[in-house]
Amino acid sequence: MNKKDRYIVIMAGGRGERFWPVSRENQPKQLISLLSNRSFLQQTFDRVKPLAPLENIIVITNSLQLSEVRKQLPDLPRKNIFGEPCGRDTCAAVALSTAIVGARSENAVMAVLPADHFIASEAKFRSVLLDSMRFAKSEIALVTIGIKPEEPATGYGYIQVDGEIRDSKSQSLKSTFFNVKRFVEKPDLSKAKRYLKNGGYRWNAGMFIWSYSSISGEIKRQQPKLYAAVDRWLSITSLSKLNATLSAEYPKLDKISVDYAIMENAENIVCADGSFGWDDLGSWPALARHIKSDDYGNCSIGDIVQVDSSNNIIFDARTCNHTPIALVGINDAIVVQSDDATMIAAKSESQKIKQLVSKLAKDRRFKHLI
Numbered sequence: 180m181n182k183k184d185r186y187i188v189i190m191a192g193g194r195g196e197r198f199w200p201v202s203r204e205n206q207p208k209q210l211i212s213l214l215s216n217r218s219f220l221q222q223t224f225d226r227v228k229p230l231a232p233l234e235n236i237i238v239i240t241n242s243l244q245l246s247e248v249r250k251q252l253p254d255l256p257r258k259n260i261f262g263e264p265c266g267r268d269t270c271a272a273v274a275l276s277t278a279i280v281g282a283r284s285e286n287a288v289m290a291v292l293p294a295d296h297f298i299a300s301e302a303k304f305r306s307v308l309l310d311s312m313r314f315a316k317s318e319i320a321l322v323t324i325g326i327k328p329e330e331p332a333t334g335y336g337y338i339q340v341d342g343e344i345r346d347s348k349s350q351s352l353k354s355t356f357f358n359v360k361r362f363v364e365k366p367d368l369s370k371a372k373r374y375l376k377n378g379g380y381r382w383n384a385g386m387f388i389w390s391y392s393s394i395s396g397e398i399k400r401q402q403p404k405l406y407a408a409v410d411r412w413l414s415i416t417s418l419s420k421l422n423a424t425l426s427a428e429y430p431k432l433d434k435i436s437v438d439y440a441i442m443e444n445a446e447n448i449v450c451a452d453g454s455f456g457w458d459d460l461g462s463w464p465a466l467a468r469h470i471k472s473d474d475y476g477n478c479s480i481g482d483i484v485q486v487d488s489s490n491n492i493i494f495d496a497r498t499c500n501h502t503p504i505a506l507v508g509i510n511d512a513i514v515v516q517s518d519d520a521t522m523i524a525a526k527s528e529s530q531k532i533k534q535l536v537s538k539l540a541k542d543r544r545f546k547h548l549i
Contacts (some may be wrong), residue, residue: 184326185231186287186485188276191220191240191294192250196536197462197529198202200520201496204549205243210251213460213480214469219295221251226301227292230309235287237279237512238262239272240295264426269385271432274405275425277394278412288312297469300455310354311451313386313457316517321397321445322388324453326447327380331371334461336383337363337437340450357381359448360478362438380448381436384457397445401460404407405432407438430436462529463513467492477506492526520548 191209194202202208209220217225227236238260240248247303252260261279263272266304273291280287292306298304311322325338340357362383366374374380397408408428415421433440442448460466470478470492477485481495481504488506495504496517504514513524524532539545 180288182311182529183232183235184256184284184286184288184316185312186235186237186280186289187227187240187283187378188280188289188291189220189223189227189294190269191223191238192244192266192272193293193454195293196533198466199532200515200548201333201494202521205247207244208460208494209245210291212298213466218251219297219460220248222298223292223294223296224255225251226288226298226304227308227472229314230290230305234259235283237261237276241266262422264429266430266434267364267429268434269437270402270405270435271429273387273394274402274409274432275399275412275443281391281395282416283411283545284384285391288316289389289391289394290391291387293385293459295460297456297458297460301455303455304453305535307354307451307455308386308388308450310352313352314356314449314451315388315393318449319448319449319502320389320449321393321442321471323354323442324384324385324386324388324447324449325357325450326457328371328380329377330442331368331369331375333365335459336365337371337374338383338450339363339383340381344449347446355452357450357452359450362443378463381452382457384453384459386453387442388451394441395494395525397441400435400446401443401444401479402440405485408432425459456529461492463492463515463524463532464529466494481505535545 191207194207201211210218212218236255236259236502238248240262242262243473280289315322339360341360342358343355344358380510398409415424419453424457467478467507472478476490479493481493483493484503485506490511491509492513493504494548495501498518511526513526513529515522536549540549
């Protein structure tokens with residue numbers, strides 16, 4: 180497969196409310212730096228640069244974040260960064276990326292990747308991704324990357340795999356591929372434990388690889404109205420005209436994920452085994468998995484002083500005045516301090532941070548903090 184036929188689409192339009200007060204509406208999770216001096220978007224961009232020409236890397240964000248994305252990725256051509264006029268879930272973003280890539284090359288193979296994941300081994304990730312692109316090029320298949328579960332997680336969808344593919348084409352690749360039996364919604368704890376014990380399930384990491392012809396064919400078969408939109412967008416050569424068309428048509432699109440709209444009923448789905456150290460970092464407690472703890476189980480980025488305090492997550496996001504954060508008798512808490520807000524939450528209640536953000540948005544005094 181020629182490198183010029185490889186395209187990378189980075190999905191960077193999420194809100195990331197669970198990382199408030201560090202993440203904000205115009206600075207969501209993918210645009211902030213938590214574990215390094217590079218944002219998650221920048222790390223994703225750095226990770227995929229060796230796989231495709233720069234002009235073949237596309238970013239789909241939203242209109243509110245468009246300026247910041249351009250600022251963070253100055254090397255990427257402006258014509259490669261697209262802002263959705265409104266959020267219509269992942270199927271609309273996939274359709275838009277299909278039109279953008281198809282207009283440039285009908286021979287393209289494209290990887291569609293989230294912008295906000297943690298990858299421990301970037302070399303292994305690139306190896307799996309390149310093998311998946313080769314597989315998708317040689318077979319009429321939609322490839323998804325599945326992560327072998329390490330715990331009975333209830334926050335992810337699952338993929339049930341059904342036998343390793345051992346034909347001559349797949350065996351020439353280093354990665355392992357499985358047939359996909361079905362996609363499973365986020366389970367309750369008892370089901371998640373069964374999936375873990377079974378061994379035939381993978382976490383759905385939301386990474387997809389397909390040829391332009393394969394994904395456009397599936398959109399046409401399963402979502403004919405959306406395909407008609409793709410066909411219209413594909414023929415528009417002016418970026419300003421495309422943006423005007425999207426502004427008029429995008430709000431009318433069905434709000435549905437690509438999993439429901441395409442993947443669950445696709446005719447030939449293959450799962451690549453993603454053994455490269457993956458984490459979607461969906462919450463402050465998840466972040467703690469990647470921060471070294473002290474002798475009392477406190478995970479901190481920033482200076483802390485503590486007395487009788489253990490198993491806390493402390494994050495100092497201030498840009499100046501880095502005074503110590505002091506804890507006395509505080510256990511199992513999340514303490515985050517930014518330049519203009521402080522949040523203290525029980526670790527067990529971290530899922531309610533989204534509710535907190537919604538409450539702040541309704542209060543005129545604090546709306547500027549969203």
